[in-house]
Structures are given as C-alpha cells and as structure tokens.
Amino acid sequence: MTLSDFAIDFLEYALMAVEDEKISQEDAVTQDILEYTIDSGDVVAAELCHYKVRGIKINAWNYDEENEVVDLFVTIFKSEAKLQRVSDKDVEDAFKKAENFFWAAREGKLLGKVEESETIVFDLVQIIEQTKETVKNVRIFVFTNGQASTETIPKAGEERNIYFDFQLWDIERLYQQYLIRSDKQPIEIDFISDYNYKLKCLSMDSVSDNVDCYLAILPANILAKIYGKYRQGILEKNVRNFLQFKTKVNRGIRKTIISSSDMFLSYNNGISTTAENVYIQYEANIPYITKIENWQIVNGGQTTASIFATSLEKGIDLSKVFVQLKISKIKNVKEMDMIVGYISQYANSQTGIKDSDFEVNSEFFVNIQQFSRSEWIPSITGGRATSKWYFERTRGQYLEDKAKLTTSESKKFDKEYPKNRKFTTPDIGKYEMSWQQKPYDVSKGAENNFKIFIDEIKNEKPVIDKDYYHYLIAKAILFKDIDAIVAREKLGGYKANMVSYLIAWISYKTNKRLSLDYIWENQRISEGLTLALTRMMPIVWDHINSPIKAGTNIGEWCKKPECWVSLKDKVVDIEELSAEVIETNAQNVDGDISEQYVSEFDIRVLEEASSIDAEIWFGISKWAKENSKFTPFDRKLLFNLGVLANRKAILNIKQAKNALRLIKASKEQGFVV
Incomplete structure (x- = not known):
C-alpha cells in the first residue's frame, strides 16, 4: 500500500464513525489519529471535544493529574479522498490556536464564554484555570490527514514558566506507524548512515543453532533518537507501554540520568533485544555493528522510553549515559515469533513482568x-x-x-x-x-x-x-x-x-x-x-x-x-x-450468575414497599382522584396497593417498584405522608 492509497483508505475508514457514532467528519478523523498516537505510546488517553472561535481552536484534550501535564490537540481536516498537502501557514496557525486556547483558559478569559452545556470543553477550561499553580508542562499536538512539513513544528521551550512541547501527526507519520505496526516496515538501524557511529561489540556467533549473540555498550543519546523515530514499534514484542514517570523504576532512571549520569551503566541492567540480521564490520580484528534489521526490544522498554522522555527535558546531557545491550540474532526467520516469544518471556520473568504484559498473539x-x-x-x-x-x-x-x-x-x-x-x-x-x-x-x-x-x-x-x-x-x-x-x-x-x-x-x-x-x-x-x-x-x-x-x-x-x-x-x-431476562442458568457464560434471579436490591425494594401502611395508599388514592393526579391506571393501582396492604399480601417485584415510584411522585407533587 502506497502513501496515496493509505491516505484514501484512512479517510474512508475514519468516516465510518460519522454515521455510526453521530459525530462530525473532523471529529472522526481526530478520533482515528488519537488511536494511532495512543498506540505509539505518545499519548495515554484523550477526550474528544470541539471548540472554535477567532484565533482559538481545540479538538481534544487530556490532563495527566499525577504528572501535572496538559495535552491539547488541534485537527486540520482534509475532506478530499486523495493525498493532499497542508500549507505551512495552516500548521503554524493550528499550533498557535491551541496555545492561545491554553493562555485564554489559564487567565480566566474563557470561563464566561464557554457554556456549561459544552461540558467537555468547560471541564478543560476549569482544569487549566484551577491548576495554574501546579501545571508546568503543556504538549500541543497538531493532527491532519494531509501531508505537512516537519519544518513548521515550533521548537520546544519555556514561556512564562510553562514548558511547551510541540508534535505534528500528519498522514505521512500515520503511514509510517501503520507500516511498523503491520510488520510492513521492519525496524532497520543503520548506525553509520543515520548516526555516524559504529557500535563496538563482543560477538558470540556460535553460541546456539537458533541464535547468534552480541554484547555492546550503546550511547544513550543514540538509543533516545532511535526510540524517538520508531516509538512503540521497537517495543512490539514487549507490549508494556511507557507510563511517563509514574512508577518508581521510571523515576529512578530519570533521577540517575540527571544526578549521576556517569553511573548509569553501573546502576542499570540494560536492554535485551532481538534481530533478524546483524551486519558486522571488522577493524583491526575488532567487530563493529554497522546495521541491524528487524530490531525489537524484548526487555528494557521502560529503560528505553525513560531515557527518551528525559532527553526531551531542558538542559539534559546524555553524553555520559551508556546502556548495556544484548542482541539475539534469530537464525531461522520462520521460527522468529516463537523464539522471540520465549526470549521475551524468560527475560521478563526475571524482572517481574505483569499480567498486563500480554500480546495480541495470545491463544x-x-x-x-x-x-x-x-x-x-x-x-x-x-x-x-x-x-x-x-x-x-x-x-x-x-x-x-x-x-x-x-x-x-x-x-x-x-x-x-x-x-x-x-x-x-x-x-x-x-x-x-x-x-x-x-x-x-x-x-x-x-x-x-x-x-x-x-x-x-x-x-x-x-x-x-x-x-x-x-x-x-x-x-x-x-x-x-x-x-x-x-x-x-x-x-x-x-x-x-x-x-x-x-x-x-x-x-x-x-x-x-x-x-x-x-x-x-x-x-x-x-x-x-x-x-x-x-x-x-x-x-x-x-x-x-x-x-x-x-x-x-x-x-x-x-x-x-x-x-x-x-x-x-x-x-x-x-x-x-x-x-x-433468562430465568434459568442456561446463559451462565460468566461463571458467577446465581440460580435465584431476585437481587439484593430487589429484596430491599420489596421490603420497603411492603412496609407502607394501607391508610397511606388509600390517602394518596383519594388525594390523587380529587386533584386529578396521575393516570387512571396509576390511581387504580394506588387503591389496589391499599387493598393488598390490608390483606398483608406479598407484593411481586413489579408491584413493589411501581409502589415506590408512586410514593416518590406523590411527595414531589405535594402529598404529605
């Protein structure tokens, strides 16, 4: 599938939601791009919304309370079913409109303009205004199903004590993510062409009939650049997502990089990876890795993503940070998924992999x-x-x-x-x-x-x-x-x-x-x-x-x-x-359905309705008739409930629920019990 084909299919695929979910075409495209960003690990979650006035626009947002970060999303929608260009000015304007939204909300200028009926936007405005003493980081994403230039992305930086980071997700980046996730574009790391670096290694090329093994020390700045390019694509065999610095491990990695960068190699266990091919070049009988094909990180995803996230912070120096790297080259490509699965399982079992580390390839x-x-x-x-x-x-x-x-x-x-x-x-x-x-x-x-x-x-x-x-x-x-x-x-x-x-x-x-x-x-x-x-x-x-x-x-x-x-x-x-409602246990697909249908709640309803005296029912019945309250059916039911109460008859659940409904309605309409 070419980029042009993907652009057409992406729009067609996204617009499926317009009729099904009763949303606008722009919201449908925003929703689908959000799925790609969440899949890539860039975004954790987001709320769709739509607010646009002169110089201000917002299509979605997220607030990470624990890390005190606000994410704002603006969409440039292209309606034609073909590959379309987005002008530099449109992209620059979109970034600016989101930034204007943030400052207007922070300064309280939108509280009187955004109606409470616009619930999701109103919530965002309140959050930004109420967290102005704590939120110090804002990420602005521009989405488009058109093709845009990355040269238009503003440089990350600080303004009025707020650190802004800017990201562009256009159709080309979506296409790259699609190729990676569908195994159509294997990860290929060319150290010489892309990073002007040859990776010195220790080669163990006869260790097994199934794999060749290589050990190396990788500069953290190169690892950060690789992750920045491929994101979750290089973690596909290890499906843990990076949760920003929410875990003790991630915070510890960040702290080491900032305060003890020269000790990182000693403190950290490194990363374990697999590859389909590893290209070696010898100089003075010393092996150097020049290229790796179909590279996957099976253990060490938290380390990798933490290094990348920390590298984006202002003033961070990774020059003294190095990572221990193990590469297992799979000799038999047909058995790659199976062998990689075992490597991932055993590598992670030593570091307490969670049940949530579960792949779509499971049974x-x-x-x-x-x-x-x-x-x-x-x-x-x-x-x-x-x-x-x-x-x-x-x-x-x-x-x-x-x-x-x-x-x-x-x-x-x-x-x-x-x-x-x-x-x-x-x-x-x-x-x-x-x-x-x-x-x-x-x-x-x-x-x-x-x-x-x-x-x-x-x-x-x-x-x-x-x-x-x-x-x-x-x-x-x-x-x-x-x-x-x-x-x-x-x-x-x-x-x-x-x-x-x-x-x-x-x-x-x-x-x-x-x-x-x-x-x-x-x-x-x-x-x-x-x-x-x-x-x-x-x-x-x-x-x-x-x-x-x-x-x-x-x-x-x-x-x-x-x-x-x-x-x-x-x-x-x-x-x-x-x-x-099935009255037998025939539909016991969940394994926890009781034989008796009456729930604890229903029992309470029956008890409450049965405790009401006959005089009350007759009193409400008379009051309702004299004041033309309720329907004839309900007035008759009120009298019947009085008769049943006199007889000490047992109510069924339908009668009990109607009884409580009528008691509540009577009180609301002026009857004093």
Missing part, C-alpha cells in the same frame, strides 16, 4: 479471530447467511487484508465483512468490562482498561468456544447500539462513559441475565431494551454530572468505583425487559 485473541473468520451472522430473513463480524487482532489488519484483493474480490470482502461490523482488541476489553459491571475501569481509557481486562482473563482463563464468541458479539452489538442511541441525544460529552455505565447498569439490573442469545440471533437490541434505555439515560446522565464531591472533574469522577456503587441501586423501571 485468547487468536481463537476469537478464528471464529470471526468462520462464524456467519444469522440471516434475519431465514435465507443463506452472507456476512460475518471482523475481528481486527492487530492494527490495520482489516485494510491490509482488503488491500491484497482484486477489485471484484474487494467487493466480495466488503459484503462478507461490512465495515460497521469490525471490532478491535481494545474493543473487547470495553465490551467485557462494561458487562462485568466495571464502568469505572472502562472510563480510564481504552489502553488502561485493556490492561485491567488482560489481568481478568489471565486469572479466569475463559474457554473460547462458539457460545463465548456469540455472546461476545452480542455484547458488541449492545455496546454499538447503545452508543448510537446516546449519540442521538447530543448530550454534549461523556458519551463513552454513558455507554459503559448504561451497559453495566443493565447487566446489574438483570443480574447478567439479559438474553444475549436474542441479540445474537437478531443482530440488534430489542424495542423493549430501547424503551428501557430512554428512562435509564437521564438518570445516568444526572448521576455522572453530580459527583459526591462538588467541583470534581466529571471524567475523573467516572473513573472512581464510588461513581458506580452510588448509581447501581437507584430505582428505574425496566419492566419491558422482563420477557428478555
């Missing part, structure tokens, strides 16, 4: 991919099935598979795998963790949630069979359909949080017994669920916008377990779902 994801290529979607009309869901196990896989086909084959591919039926590895984490009633983890962002999800499946070891796959797709449909419903409401922000919290609440209220079989067979959610959602949405929206502690950022509030705990037992009528 779990490979099995899901196999089902996605073989399981046909049930035909609604009863005819022959014609399409499947497509699981994109690695980034760019969908486009790459399609790019290999002829025109006629490509049309067949589109029919077999419709674009709106594609899902990714992070998506699985969102679907499953929402259903497992952990929306606070989903709210932490796709990457962070995915790590937590991996911990879950490493512990539970789910069996990936046909039923599991069908239920997974049902959860995908549940997520996508609710996402579309929320999008239509145009609430002004926090759509991702709303969707996850709604799914978690449905899961909780039905005790995980919502019929996923119905969703799989019909490839949509039911009208009953859609109706129930219309009552659930305003409750969830009001809840997430009302943090327990006033003034708390909404995004941060959604990440807290307390947000979920204080929502789940709120009263909501979902009677329409009664026909879709």
Whole structure:
C-alpha cells in the first residue's frame, strides 16, 4: 500500500464513525489519529471535544493529574479522498490556536464564554484555570490527514514558566506507524548512515543453532533518537507501554540520568533485544555493528522510553549515559515469533513482568479471530447467511487484508465483512468490562482498561468456544447500539462513559441475565431494551454530572468505583425487559450468575414497599382522584396497593417498584405522608 492509497483508505475508514457514532467528519478523523498516537505510546488517553472561535481552536484534550501535564490537540481536516498537502501557514496557525486556547483558559478569559452545556470543553477550561499553580508542562499536538512539513513544528521551550512541547501527526507519520505496526516496515538501524557511529561489540556467533549473540555498550543519546523515530514499534514484542514517570523504576532512571549520569551503566541492567540480521564490520580484528534489521526490544522498554522522555527535558546531557545491550540474532526467520516469544518471556520473568504484559498473539485473541473468520451472522430473513463480524487482532489488519484483493474480490470482502461490523482488541476489553459491571475501569481509557481486562482473563482463563464468541458479539452489538442511541441525544460529552455505565447498569439490573442469545440471533437490541434505555439515560446522565464531591472533574469522577456503587441501586423501571431476562442458568457464560434471579436490591425494594401502611395508599388514592393526579391506571393501582396492604399480601417485584415510584411522585407533587 502506497502513501496515496493509505491516505484514501484512512479517510474512508475514519468516516465510518460519522454515521455510526453521530459525530462530525473532523471529529472522526481526530478520533482515528488519537488511536494511532495512543498506540505509539505518545499519548495515554484523550477526550474528544470541539471548540472554535477567532484565533482559538481545540479538538481534544487530556490532563495527566499525577504528572501535572496538559495535552491539547488541534485537527486540520482534509475532506478530499486523495493525498493532499497542508500549507505551512495552516500548521503554524493550528499550533498557535491551541496555545492561545491554553493562555485564554489559564487567565480566566474563557470561563464566561464557554457554556456549561459544552461540558467537555468547560471541564478543560476549569482544569487549566484551577491548576495554574501546579501545571508546568503543556504538549500541543497538531493532527491532519494531509501531508505537512516537519519544518513548521515550533521548537520546544519555556514561556512564562510553562514548558511547551510541540508534535505534528500528519498522514505521512500515520503511514509510517501503520507500516511498523503491520510488520510492513521492519525496524532497520543503520548506525553509520543515520548516526555516524559504529557500535563496538563482543560477538558470540556460535553460541546456539537458533541464535547468534552480541554484547555492546550503546550511547544513550543514540538509543533516545532511535526510540524517538520508531516509538512503540521497537517495543512490539514487549507490549508494556511507557507510563511517563509514574512508577518508581521510571523515576529512578530519570533521577540517575540527571544526578549521576556517569553511573548509569553501573546502576542499570540494560536492554535485551532481538534481530533478524546483524551486519558486522571488522577493524583491526575488532567487530563493529554497522546495521541491524528487524530490531525489537524484548526487555528494557521502560529503560528505553525513560531515557527518551528525559532527553526531551531542558538542559539534559546524555553524553555520559551508556546502556548495556544484548542482541539475539534469530537464525531461522520462520521460527522468529516463537523464539522471540520465549526470549521475551524468560527475560521478563526475571524482572517481574505483569499480567498486563500480554500480546495480541495470545491463544485468547487468536481463537476469537478464528471464529470471526468462520462464524456467519444469522440471516434475519431465514435465507443463506452472507456476512460475518471482523475481528481486527492487530492494527490495520482489516485494510491490509482488503488491500491484497482484486477489485471484484474487494467487493466480495466488503459484503462478507461490512465495515460497521469490525471490532478491535481494545474493543473487547470495553465490551467485557462494561458487562462485568466495571464502568469505572472502562472510563480510564481504552489502553488502561485493556490492561485491567488482560489481568481478568489471565486469572479466569475463559474457554473460547462458539457460545463465548456469540455472546461476545452480542455484547458488541449492545455496546454499538447503545452508543448510537446516546449519540442521538447530543448530550454534549461523556458519551463513552454513558455507554459503559448504561451497559453495566443493565447487566446489574438483570443480574447478567439479559438474553444475549436474542441479540445474537437478531443482530440488534430489542424495542423493549430501547424503551428501557430512554428512562435509564437521564438518570445516568444526572448521576455522572453530580459527583459526591462538588467541583470534581466529571471524567475523573467516572473513573472512581464510588461513581458506580452510588448509581447501581437507584430505582428505574425496566419492566419491558422482563420477557428478555433468562430465568434459568442456561446463559451462565460468566461463571458467577446465581440460580435465584431476585437481587439484593430487589429484596430491599420489596421490603420497603411492603412496609407502607394501607391508610397511606388509600390517602394518596383519594388525594390523587380529587386533584386529578396521575393516570387512571396509576390511581387504580394506588387503591389496589391499599387493598393488598390490608390483606398483608406479598407484593411481586413489579408491584413493589411501581409502589415506590408512586410514593416518590406523590411527595414531589405535594402529598404529605
């Protein structure tokens, strides 16, 4: 795939979200570029937004509270389906508009201009204004699906005690990232051409039939430049992401570089890498490495990324910092993935690798991919099935598979795998963790949630069979359909949080017994669920916008377990779902569904409703009739509740919920109990 082809496909691929998610074309492009930056390790997470006035613009943002860093993103959108140039002036203006936004917000000039209804932008303005004593670092990213010159990127520097860093992600950089992640552009390190350096080494070229080994001492400034060029591409076999200096290890690396740079080689264990080819040049019988092909860091990703991040700081000198380097050259390319996997596993087991260090090549994801290529979607009309869901196990896989086909084959591919039926590895984490009633983890962002999800499946070891796959797709449909419903409401922000919290609440209220079989067979959610959602949405929206502690950022509030705990037992009528709730244990795909459907919450509802005296029900019934309150049906129900209370009859859950609803409504409309 050429750069021109990629530019066309990228735009087409991004605009799929416009109809599905009810967002603008510019937001759709911003969203897809954000995914690439997160995948590269440059960005941890971000909130989509859109604010534009004269001289000011912002398309997305993130606030890293722990490290006190604000990230601002501005997009230059190109609408034509071809490779397009972006002028230097447009890029310079975009950087300036984001910088203007920051200063205007910091100085309190936007608080009266950004409406509270523009929730996500309003939150950002508040954060910038409220953290002006603590935030000292701002990163500004300009995104574009056009081709731009890197010469236009402003130089990083300090202004009014704020250190600004500037980055440009254009279509060319996206293309490079795509090639790296799809194994179309192996990492090639040419020390002589790129760094004017020959790497002196100790060669152990007969150590094994499987590998040749080399040991070397690598200057840290070269390692930082290599990482700066390829980022997560050189860490692909070791999937740990760099978490900025959040861990003790990372902070220790930074401290050593700053205060004891000459001791770094002694203090640090170095990095372990693999390669497909290593080119050696001898001088006076001393071997020097001149080039490495398909280079991967399998242990030492934290060291590498920490060196790079520290190198960007003002006044940092890496001239005395060196890193111990081990290279294992794999002799049999066909066995490379297997051997690299073992090297990574054993190297990291000595340094406490976490469960979240989990690759998409694991059996779990490979099995899901196999089902996605073989399981046909049930035909609604009863005819022959014609399409499947497509699981994109690695980034760019969908486009790459399609790019290999002829025109006629490509049309067949589109029919077999419709674009709106594609899902990714992070998506699985969102679907499953929402259903497992952990929306606070989903709210932490796709990457962070995915790590937590991996911990879950490493512990539970789910069996990936046909039923599991069908239920997974049902959860995908549940997520996508609710996402579309929320999008239509145009609430002004926090759509991702709303969707996850709604799914978690449905899961909780039905005790995980919502019929996923119905969703799989019909490839949509039911009208009953859609109706129930219309009552659930305003409750969830009001809840997430009302943090327990006033003034708390909404995004941060959604990440807290307390947000979920204080929502789940709120009263909501979902009677329409009664026909879709499985009363047996047939759908026990999670392994923790109790035989008894009545939840603890329902028991409390029954107890509270049953404790109300008959006189109260008769009193409300009379008051409602005299003042024309409620519907005739509800007035009749009030009288019947009085009769049932007189008889000491046991209420069913539907009657109990309606009873509490009517008591609450009566009080709100003036009846004094």
